Amino acid sequence: MPAFSLDPSQTAWCAELRDLAAERLRPLADKGEPGHVNRPLVAELGRLGLLERLFTSGALDLCLMRESLAHSCTEAETALALQGLGAHPVHAHGTRAQRERWLPRVAEGSAVAAFALSEPGAGSDAAALELRAEGEAAGDGEGESPAAEPDGPARWRLTGEKCWISNAPEADFYTVFARTTPGAGARGVTAFLVPADRPGLTGTGLDMLSPHPIGSLTFDAVPVTADDVLGEPDRGFRVAMGTLNLFRPSVGAFAVGMAQAALDATLAHTAERDAFGGKLRDLQAVAHQVAEMALRTEAARLMVYAAATAYDEKAPDVPGRAAMAKLLATETAQYVVDSAVQLHGARALRHGHLLEHLYREVRAPRIYEGASEVQRGIIAKELYATMEAGQ
Structure with a gap:
């Protein structure tokens, strides 16, 4: 359904993506094992050139990709999104060496990325992170050390836990956020690029409602150096929030894609289903x-596209718009999918039915990358800041 100001080429691209998802990605998704990384699916996303577009496209294109893939294959959409979420900090803040090592492999689908922010005691309150990055003097430990910063250590040891991490524990590298300055809140967090084979890093998969892989990570004095820092020490919270500002509207796009799939299924079902001497569609309540x-669904789509366009145009109100888009779209998708299940009746509850699948998928986006309550808090904060700035 055309919306916003999409031009004919964008509309055609979305249709092509839906077809690719149904014909080439859906069969690979069906062969995957729930709760585990589907590497053949990730590799196919790379062969199709979709993963590379994560680093060459703007926020609106990202939303169009996620919405279109979600309509036909939620697993493909999620695999693409998780590659982007885990690797975007490397693309935006990584050193040349970090980018050259990891981004080509992410783009071709041979390396799996993960974004490790949440902890057992720090989910919605990301500034309350407790994973410790304890500094060592330059030259401590074995091997050659990088040049020390004049006002800080060149080496750290990561100790603590991360939880609810998508693609854990099967990712090849993690963007990890750890506390380098105790008691400093958001100002004392540093982002690190941590390869999965670092000594002391272990993980466990979690059995979750959503079918994609989610796990916990344990850091037992995991060594990292200045060469592993993404951005600047103690400025990692900016890395996290910048990534979320980009991906929050596209979480909304994922939700819109699921809502549209549920709506399309409902239109077909109510037009064909006999009930009370006619078709379901003939009942006014239906x-x-x-x-x-x-x-x-259309209102949510418009807000998602508007937020993505604001991001691409570097508008000053991106945090508020991104929060609004994610909030409206994810809550809308929950409503639409639930309504679709109700109108389909018991058949929608059978394992393997599209709506049974969507019903399990649609719940998590209202929580991850900032729960709906967090989004409302961000919106209110931005509104009051705008009001005070105008006084």
């Missing part, structure tokens, strides 16, 4: 429900 589903 027709009005379908209309409401369509209304909310």
Whole structure:
């Protein structure tokens, strides 16, 4: 359904992506094992050139990709998104050596990335991170050390836990956020690029409602050096928030894709299903429900596209717009999928039905990358800041 100001080439690209997802990605997704990284699927995303576009496209293109893939294959959408989420900090803040080592492998689908921010006691309150990065003097430990910074250590040891990390523990590298300055809140967090084979790094998969891989990580004095820092020491929170500002609207796009798939299925079902001497669509209560589903889906789509365009245009109100887009779209998708299940009846509850799958998928986006309550807090904070700036 055309929306916003998409030009004909963008509309055609979205249709092509939906077809690719159904014909080439869906069969690979069906062969995957729930709860584990589907490496053949990731590799196919690389062969199709979609992973490379994570680093060459803007926020609107990212949203179009995620929405289109989600409509036909949520597993492919999630695999693409997790590659982007884990690798974007390397693309945006990494050194030349970091980018040259990892980004080509991410783009071709031979290396799996992960974004490790949440902890058992620091989910929605990301500034409360407790994973410790304890400094060592330059030259401590074995091997040659990098040049020491004049005002800080060149080496650290990471100790603590991360939890609810997508692609853990099977990723090849992690963007890890750790506390380098105790008691400093958001100002004392540093982002590190940590390869999965570092000594002391272990992980365990978690059995979750969503079918994609999620796990916990344990850091037992994992060594990192200045060469592993993404951005600047004690400025890692900016890396995290910059990444989330880009990906939050596209989480909304994922949700819109699922909502559209549920709406399309409902239109087909209610047009064909016999009930009470006619078709389900002939019942006013059903027709009005379908209309409401369509209304909310389109409103969410427009807000997602607007937020992505604001990001691409470097507008000053991106945090608020991104939060609004994620909030509206994920809450809308929950409503639309739930309504679709209700209109389909018991058949939608059978394992293997599209709506049974969407019902499991749609719940998590209201929590990850900032729960709905967090998004409301961000929106309010931005509104008051704008008001005070204008006084």
